[in-house]
Amino acid sequence: MSPSGPEVIKQIRSQVDEVDPGDVNRQLGNGAVVVDVRETHEFEAGHLPGAKHVPRGYLESRIEGAVPDHDAHVILYCQTGQRSALAAHTLKDLLGYRNVESMTGGITLWKDRGYDVDVPKALSAEQRERYSRHLLIPEVGVEGQQKLLEAKVLLLGAGGLGSPTALYLAAAGVGTLGIVDNDEVDLSNLQRQVIHTTDRIGVPKVDSAEETIAAINPDVEVVKYPVRLDASNIVEIIEGYDVIVDGLDNFPTRYLLNDASVRLDIPVVSAAILGFDGQLSVFKPHDGPCYRCLFPEPPPVELAPSCGANGVLGVLPGTMGLLQATEVVKLVIGEGDPLIGRLLLYDALAATFTEVKVRRDPDCPICSRDPAEISDDELGVFPDYEAFCAAAG
């Protein structure tokens, strides 16, 4: 006679390492990966702080997305400790995870002991459908989507780079998009600035961008800054944003942005384009080099691509802008390896990507110092821009 269901469960539980909620509580944040294997509605009603969510029915297909390292210390839990014991057995015996435990008594015992529970804000039925492809990947999920909806991202420029970035960040559900741009839509923009349309020539770019974003996703609030970024307004504008997307086209403002963002400790996802060539990096203050570490001196005037009109392949800002948008999403949801301390070079004609390591300069005039000591007068100190470009002829 085959053993009964309860007998099988009892037998499996005897082979699984079980851990008391008190031990789990002491280990939170100490390197153990805590995974909730319950159904989505159970997870959303409240879960252990920092827990990842992999429903037991999707264990085999999704656990490696949530826990790529098979040697990681994994603690599974469910409502009462039964489903997690079965899941622990699967992880160990079938999937080759070597250090797996199941929490005794599940979240029920956890709550009885009075430990902390995180209750995520629920998504509406419409949001659930709109972001369903995000909810299906464990690196985003409901929690990542909530982070995106709560995120404030500032776009410097609604031009070549800012257009594709804004479109995709809006579609992804970034809740607040600030846009700084004092230009109007021009016919010559439309070859690459895909957020604008032919019937909006002459319209301020911030208004045109807002209209397109509203049509894509009503979850997104657009904050418009129809101004030119300078030393007098930069701190006021960027303060309070989680990530800044740098689509600036000139060096002086890039130095200014760098200095202000280091002072306020805001990461900047920066891209530059010229002809068929693109560059990309993430400047996260004090975690990696800043823009001045990478470019201590502005380029020679004759090589500065910031003075006047330059040619660019219309598709290129799309490529680079979407790489920027990807880095923004990673920073917001806290997944993956952001491009910090690395400069990515894209050669569209050759179809090659090259990566250059960039180190922090221990003597950097900005990021080597206590941010509180960087005064207003020091922000963006740079040769006078007009004179700089006038010299370029």
Ligand SMILES: [Zn+2]
């Ligand atoms: Zn630096």
